[in-house]
Amino acid sequence: MLSLVDLRTRIAAGTLDPAGAIRLAEVAIAARDPGIGAIVSQNPAPAIAGSGPLAGIAVGVKDIIDTADLPTQMGSPIYAGWQPKADAAIVARLRALGAVPLVKTSTSPFASHDPTATVNPRDPGHTPGGSSAGSAAAVAAGMVPLALGTQTGGSVIRPAAFCGVAAIKPSFRLLPTVGVKTFSWALDTVGLFGAGIRDIAQGLSLIADRPALDLDAAPGAPRLGLCLQDFAEAPDPDALAALHRAARAAEAAGARLVDLVLPDPLPEAWAQHAVIQDYEARQALAWEYAHHRAQLSPELGEQLDAAQDLVAAQYDAARRAAHRARRALKDLFGAFDAILTLSAPGRAPAGLGTTGDARFNRLWTLMGVPCVTVPVPGDGLPLGVQVVARFGDDGRALAVARMIEHALAA
Amino acid sequence: MLSLVDLRTRIAAGTLDPAGAIRLAEVAIAARDPGIGAIVSQNPAPAIAGSGPLAGIAVGVKDIIDTADLPTQMGSPIYAGWQPKADAAIVARLRALGAVPLVKTSTSPFASHDPTATVNPRDPGHTPGGSSAGSAAAVAAGMVPLALGTQTGGSVIRPAAFCGVAAIKPSFRLLPTVGVKTFSWALDTVGLFGAGIRDIAQGLSLIADRPALDLDAAPGAPRLGLCLQDFAEAPDPDALAALHRAARAAEAAGARLVDLVLPDPLPEAWAQHAVIQDYEARQALAWEYAHHRAQLSPELGEQLDAAQDLVAAQYDAARRAAHRARRALKDLFGAFDAILTLSAPGRAPAGLGTTGDARFNRLWTLMGVPCVTVPVPGDGLPLGVQVVARFGDDGRALAVARMIEHALAA
Numbered sequence: 141m142l143s144l145v146d147l148r149t150r151i152a153a154g155t156l157d158p159a160g161a162i163r164l165a166e167v168a169i170a171a172r173d174p175g176i177g178a179i180v181s182q183n184p185a186p187a188i189a190g191s192g193p194l195a196g197i198a199v200g201v202k203d204i205i206d207t208a209d210l211p212t213q214m215g216s217p218i219y220a221g222w223q224p225k226a227d228a229a230i231v232a233r234l235r236a237l238g239a240v241p242l243v244k245t246s247t248s249p250f251a252s253h254d255p256t257a258t259v260n261p262r263d264p265g266h267t268p269g270g271s272s273a274g275s276a277a278a279v280a281a282g283m284v285p286l287a288l289g290t291q292t293g294g295s296v297i298r299p300a301a302f303c304g305v306a307a308i309k310p311s312f313r314l315l316p317t318v319g320v321k322t323f324s325w326a327l328d329t330v331g332l333f334g335a336g337i338r339d340i341a342q343g344l345s346l347i348a349d350r351p352a353l354d355l356d357a358a359p360g361a362p363r364l365g366l367c368l369q370d371f372a373e374a375p376d377p378d379a380l381a382a383l384h385r386a387a388r389a390a391e392a393a394g395a396r397l398v399d400l401v402l403p404d405p406l407p408e409a410w411a412q413h414a415v416i417q418d419y420e421a422r423q424a425l426a427w428e429y430a431h432h433r434a435q436l437s438p439e440l441g442e443q444l445d446a447a448q449d450l451v452a453a454q455y456d457a458a459r460r461a462a463h464r465a466r467r468a469l470k471d472l473f474g475a476f477d478a479i480l481t482l483s484a485p486g487r488a489p490a491g492l493g494t495t496g497d498a499r500f501n502r503l504w505t506l507m508g509v510p511c512v513t514v515p516v517p518g519d520g521l522p523l524g525v526q527v528v529a530r531f532g533d534d535g536r537a538l539a540v541a542r543m544i545e546h547a548l549a550a
Numbered sequence: 551m552l553s554l555v556d557l558r559t560r561i562a563a564g565t566l567d568p569a570g571a572i573r574l575a576e577v578a579i580a581a582r583d584p585g586i587g588a589i590v591s592q593n594p595a596p597a598i599a600g601s602g603p604l605a606g607i608a609v610g611v612k613d614i615i616d617t618a619d620l621p622t623q624m625g626s627p628i629y630a631g632w633q634p635k636a637d638a639a640i641v642a643r644l645r646a647l648g649a650v651p652l653v654k655t656s657t658s659p660f661a662s663h664d665p666t667a668t669v670n671p672r673d674p675g676h677t678p679g680g681s682s683a684g685s686a687a688a689v690a691a692g693m694v695p696l697a698l699g700t701q702t703g704g705s706v707i708r709p710a711a712f713c714g715v716a717a718i719k720p721s722f723r724l725l726p727t728v729g730v731k732t733f734s735w736a737l738d739t740v741g742l743f744g745a746g747i748r749d750i751a752q753g754l755s756l757i758a759d760r761p762a763l764d765l766d767a768a769p770g771a772p773r774l775g776l777c778l779q780d781f782a783e784a785p786d787p788d789a790l791a792a793l794h795r796a797a798r799a800a801e802a803a804g805a806r807l808v809d810l811v812l813p814d815p816l817p818e819a820w821a822q823h824a825v826i827q828d829y830e831a832r833q834a835l836a837w838e839y840a841h842h843r844a845q846l847s848p849e850l851g852e853q854l855d856a857a858q859d860l861v862a863a864q865y866d867a868a869r870r871a872a873h874r875a876r877r878a879l880k881d882l883f884g885a886f887d888a889i890l891t892l893s894a895p896g897r898a899p900a901g902l903g904t905t906g907d908a909r910f911n912r913l914w915t916l917m918g919v920p921c922v923t924v925p926v927p928g929d930g931l932p933l934g935v936q937v938v939a940r941f942g943d944d945g946r947a948l949a950v951a952r953m954i955e956h957a958l959a960a
Contacts, residue, residue, distance in 0.1 A: 208837060225632055229732075232836035318732040318834045322639075325728065350862050423726045426642035427618060452760050456942075532866075 141305070141335035142168065142285035144197055144343055151196045159188050161196030162240055165284050169243065172281040177258045178274035179283070181210045181244045192238020193346050199234055200278040200287035203244040204251050205330075206319035207231055214321055215247040215256060215271075218432045228319025230288060230330055233347055242284065245274025248495060250425060251290055251323050254437035255492050262304055262521055266488040269299030270495030272333070276303040279333040286343050287333040292323045292417060294484070294501025296331035297513045297526055302488035302496060304515045304522030306545070307333045308340050309501075310534050312508030314348055324420040326459075327413075327505050337514065337542040344534065352535050359539040362477040364390060365400030369481055371407035372499040376486030382516040382523040383482055389547035390480065395540075400472075400479060402503075409465030410503040412458035418447040419455040462506050466531075469507050473530035478540040483513040483524035500526070510534040512541035517548055551715070551745035552578065552695035554607055554753055561606045569598050571606030572650055575694050579653065582691045587668045588684035589693070591620045591654045602648020603756050609644055610688040610697035613654040614661050615740075616729035617641055624731055625657040625666060625681075628842045638729025640698060640740055643757055652694065655684025658905060660835060661700055661733050664847035665902050672714055672931055676898040679709030680905030682743070686713040689743040696753050697743040702733045702827060704894070704911025706741035707923045707936055712898035712906060714925045714932030716955070717743045718750050719911075720944050722918030724758055734830040736869075737823075737915050747924065747952040754944065762945050769949040772887040774800060775810030779891055781817035782909040786896030792926040792933040793892055799957035800890065805950075810882075810889060812913075819875030820913040822868035828857040829865040872916050876941075879917050883940035888950040893923040893934035910936070920944040922951035927958055 142164060150156035173179045180203050189195045206212050206224035208231075213219045226232075231241050246256045248271035258273040260266040261281035268277040272289025276299035279287050289296040291309045300307030308331055315330040322328060332347075334340040338354075345354035366387050368380075375383075387397050422429070422444060428436065429444050436444065482500040489496055504511045509531050513524040527544065529537035552574060560566035583589045590613050599605045616622050616634035618641075623629045636642075641651050656666045658681035668683040670676040671691035678687040682699025686709035689697050699706040701719045710717030718741055725740040732738060742757075744750040748764075755764035776797050778790075785793075797807050832839070832854060838846065839854050846854065892910040899906055914921045919941050923934040937954065939947035 208841075219635065222635055225629065226837040229833045229836050232840055233833065236836065236840065313735065316735070316830075316833045318735065319837075322728045325723065325726070348862065420726070423639045423643065424728045426639050426646065427636040427729075430642055430646065431618075452758065 158196030165198035189238035195238035229316035269302035294498030301483035301524030568606030575608035599648035605648035639726035679712035704908030711893035711934030
């Protein structure tokens with residue numbers, strides 16, 4: 141994989157220049173993408189900044205995020221060839237830092253659950269996950285060192301785990317969603333994919349202009365809550381084994397682990413995620429539903445059909461449940477520095493019929509708390525574990541994730 | 551003015567049909583707009599639904615809100631002729647109800663503070679206020695019975711007061727902002743203008759699909775906190791006199807009024823509004839700033855220049871201050887059903903050099919609570935008073951506002 145930290149180090153040392161770093165990405169894309177299908181459009185002659193903290197960093201941008209120089213097609217024939225006027229806020233920020241938004245990456249239609257044609261770079265017989273399929277696959281295949289995704293259920297953490305890359309879904313609205321196609325305004329969160337934890341930490345700290353997010357210091361002896369999310373259906377045995385491996389590695393590195401069963405308002409909120417998501421999606425995609433119902437992908441079309449029956453009272457009750465759960469979770473973080481849990485129910489499913497299940501991601505998206513997925517080394521298709529911290533404590537989530545990443549490599 | 555309630559009543563009675571009601575708006579626009587300049591584009595041959603709860607209701611849509619059949623030009627030469635792909639969520643909802651988004655209305659550039667060329671229908675030598683200038687003026691001049699605006703500081707309540715119409719800035723995100731150009735995602739709120747309180751209550755209840763918002767019942771003997779917002783500079787004497795007139799009228803109608811001085815976290819939050827607004831605006835308008843700085847309007851350009859120096863720590867501190875204030879305000883509403891305060895510091899200023907001052911609006915926008923402005927009958931340019939209720943209690947704000955409207959008419 142292309143490492144953001146490594147490229148920046150080489151550029152700072154003068155052994156690589158920004159144009160050369162972009163060329164590395166272009167060569168990798170030409171070599172790898174024909175067999176993967178992660179890229180939906182590419183700037184053939186990008187302007188390359190000679191300086192800036194992210195100069196030389198090629199970025200993959202999920203194709204629901206507006207770009208002024210490339211179409212934004214939402215993974216849907218409804219938006220075929222659609223050219224927005226302006227860059228999304230996050231894209232403008234990347235350019236200001238010197239980065240090159242080089243490619244748009246494949247997305248499930250409107251970041252829904254329906255699959256894309258992208259395959260998993262680790263095994264083309266398997267899904268890369270979704271909805272940020274192309275961003276996860278492009279990083280995993282070494283095409284770009286940084287990619288943007290979005291998560292409404294589990295659309296950043298799950299594909300990252302399936303593809304064996306690091307990713308963060310930051311605290312809600314740490315990264316701006318202006319210019320990002322809305323599915324659910326209470327849930328949609330922009331996230332980052334990179335080769336390792338240090339790469340996403342550097343990327344996030346620069347993009348968010350918060351140097352403290354890229355901590356060099358180890359987190360000491362963090363108190364970690366080991367959480368199985370047993371309100372969701374049980375995970376596959378190998379996902380559970382990977383979680384326990386990560387837990388033992390963290391303990392060996394000095395972390396203190398305690399089993400954590402989430403108390404009642406949290407499972408209740410988890411069960412309400414879909415009500416909030418679908419009630420808002422019905423409004424956010426009202427134009428597409430009214431004018432292009434037949435062109436919507438099958439699962440999204442049915443999801444929106446069903447959402448027409450939701451009423452405001454259900455939505456309000458779901459929001460109150462989420463509010464209660466956020467307060468309960470805040471209290472829990474008095475006893476824990478972070479929660480260690482599953483990133484996905486198992487490895488990437490076979491075939492391209494499904495993008496996998498977001499049931500271990502939804503609660504945290506609804507809570508708005510930072511989530512980092514750490515690849516767990518091993519045979520076969522990748523597995524990941526998820527580190528969750530309190531709202532606004534993205535730096536701690538990254539520091540604990542890096543500790544686990546190191547411990548697993550040892 | 552065209553009254554939404556009156557038009558719906560006549561259509562239901564069969565004495566007017568939807569096409570006839572739209573024709574009334576078209577005739578009024580042709581007659582009045584040349585002297586006012588509220589309209590920036592108009593659908594010359596709109597599809598008119600024969601049925602639906604808002605059939606026959608012509609709507610003015612602030613020109614930062616996307617429409618699939620009319621350009622959305624943001625009040626800025628940067629977006630001259632720009633045609634979005636889709637309707638904003640709120641526009642799609644209006645169409646689903648049978649309404650006709652007939653015209654786009656003038657807006658300050660990107661809903662900022664710079665003036666438009668629109669004049670006040672009550673006196674062309676005065677501003678109609680901003681940033682939702684055209685929507686307030688179009689309703690005041692009897693061109694449309696319903697118009698959409700947005701408020702980030704005071705951009706709905708203030709122009710409504712200056713133009714002598716009723717308006718509501720609902721609870722934060724009661725109406726969807728999908729497809730509305732962002733200035734500040736924590737603040738931007740879609741609001742409604744109408745001839746009277748009943749008109750905006752019916753409109754809001756239908757658009758939000760919440761029948762309880764359109765209460766027929768009087769609010770009994772509401773406890774009202776009479777609030778001068780004395781942390782802001784003092785209002786003009788005639789604005790203060792209008793507030794006291796409204797208070798006496800409410801008392802005569804059965805309300806119990808108590809002087810309310812807002813305790814400390816609230817003035818502190820008020821003072822932090824600009825930090826949140828400008829830190830987010832810098833991100834939301836990053837593309838425009840990077841590529842079209844010279845085409846930005848003067849005040850907005852300077853505002854964004856200054857915003858470049860804001861740092862994350864200031865933004866975080868401002869958000870914490872707002873969070874503390876929201877909790878304090880929630881507690882206050884244990885003792886009050888609603889707050890009665892100023893809608894603006896005075897009557898519409900002379901000339902078009904300024905859109906007026908939002909200092910009596912900013913706190914409530916930041917708190918996310920529902921605000922309704924009630925015109926106060928009298929000589930000269932209009933004055934309004936503002937009714938504020940707790941978050942989510944938009945129905946109560948409207949009921950109290952209607953009580954005051956009736957009492958003032960008596």
